[in-house]
Amino acid sequence: MSNHVSTYKPQSNIAKWFDERLPIMRLVHDSFVDFPTPRNLNYLWTFGGILTFCLVAQLVSGIVLAMHYQPSAADAFNSIERIRRDVNYGWMIRNFHAVGASMFFIAVYIHIFRGLYYGSYKAPREILWILGVFIFLAMMATAFMGYALPWGQMSFWGVTVITNLFSSLDSVIPGVGTAIVTWLWGGYSVSGTTLNRFFSLHYLLPFVITGLVILHVWALHVVGQNNPTGLDLRLKSDSVPMAPYAVMKDAVGMFAFLILFAWFVFFLPDYLGHADNYTEANPLVTPPHIVPEWYFLPFYAILRAIPDKLGGVIAMFGAIVVLLFIPWLDTSRVRSTKYRPIYKWFFWLFAFSCLALGYLGAKPADGVYVFWARVFTFYYFAHFLLVMPIVGLIETPKQLPRSITEDVLGPGGGIPEGAAAAPEKR
């Protein structure tokens, strides 16, 4: 943390000479070796490390794929097939990348819900949280453009539908929406020109994400990690050094995650995709039922739930934008939902709503599906705009432990320091 005194001691004269000029080893030591880590972190806290791994894995496999991929309407589809059949180990590296995108989103959703449950967005972690929302947005843009690159039917029509969202601006100022869409496409329809620019941006955005991740990690190291109690670190016994304790726990979580990852890569590489994307893009035929990748389904359901074109687009983007404001929408005095008897129920209702929206997003947009999509869309927004402010004010939190140490070791386990139970500051 920012007030943490550096314990780095250069082990040799060369290290000392280097440390006086560029203290990068000191930075690594203080940030990832001797960093005070709450002693009560559970496995949900291993997803930060897992996500870092996902980002690096996507970058490495993506750079390799770009060596073999041809970003043109004529060659894109065939070059993917060439990667899968001809390029040495191309099948494996392509599977890493395609499955890796889904794994990245599985991990990021767990990470986000972890933050929501334990109140990791609350003061002093607002900036940390907001940077996370920006990373999430950049990930969605990257994944969307990456999905265009195989140039199959789902790629083509996915791009057509999503870029056409901007045409809804025509109902605000006539012509503006169409002009934006034409600009995005570089023509009057989705074409090889569009594909080419998507490839360029798909290569650029991961480096933007990397920059945002560096800021995210920096902000984390200024304010310190949250923990299952939501309490601040008060006692020396509340924390352990990151290495080896948290590092080892991260490694265990990572290996478990990698087993899942490898299982999909080697046994179910196409399970999370759509068969239609193995038909080459055809501007004359739309597949009968087009759906986005699974990780966009809840937002797709929100888009379709609103019976107005512009309204649907605003709701879909609003579903993410609202996340930026929750540090101030949540009025609770305690962070962790563990100590919030009323909010706990609303939290799980919200989680259920997101899963339900995901299910509904994959279903046809008619009849009872639309009705339920509207119900859960209403709750999605009500959770942030009504439940968070109101429940925080009326709820009486459960008794908090006096310290993380006491939470782990039981009453009297930690030596009380100064006056007893200082509840968290708002």
Add this chain to the structure above:
Amino acid sequence: MAAELEDTNRRDFLVLTANAFAAVGAASLIWPFVHQMNPDAGAQALASIEVDLAPVKEGQAITVMWRGKPVFIRNRTKDEVAAAQKVPVSELPDAEPDAKRVKAGKENWLVTVGICTHLGCIPKGQALADTKGEFGGWFCPCHGSHYDTSGRIRKGPAPRNLEVPPYEFVSDTKIKIG
């Protein structure tokens, strides 16, 4: 004391096996990422071609593509063959008799990879109007290497003779390169 010693051994064993396991895992993960840059089976399948020599008259030369590289095939005149054969091998920078660079009984056919052994330019000398250098073979315009009628380096910075690719006569007038 004994127990402590035992523990140390156990720990050493665990650390060593864990590290060995990780090293093997890392190496087997890195290899596909290296190997993907090697030519794939499709590229290797193009590594052999057949060339019909019947249309190439005495004194003419053709250039064919093999593995993306130009291959010079020259139907040498009797004078050119004689010139190549009579040069004392000891005078050559890269000593090699003409007989080792052609197939016995087919001495008029010279097959070489048309890439200068200096820095990879393509020497002049295939077209009739080209300058053929001081020794009547090929001349590389990049840095002035002269090759003789056997494709051997005679003057200039190139270190080695023009490479003779692996080839064989599949019939009297047809060769298979690669």
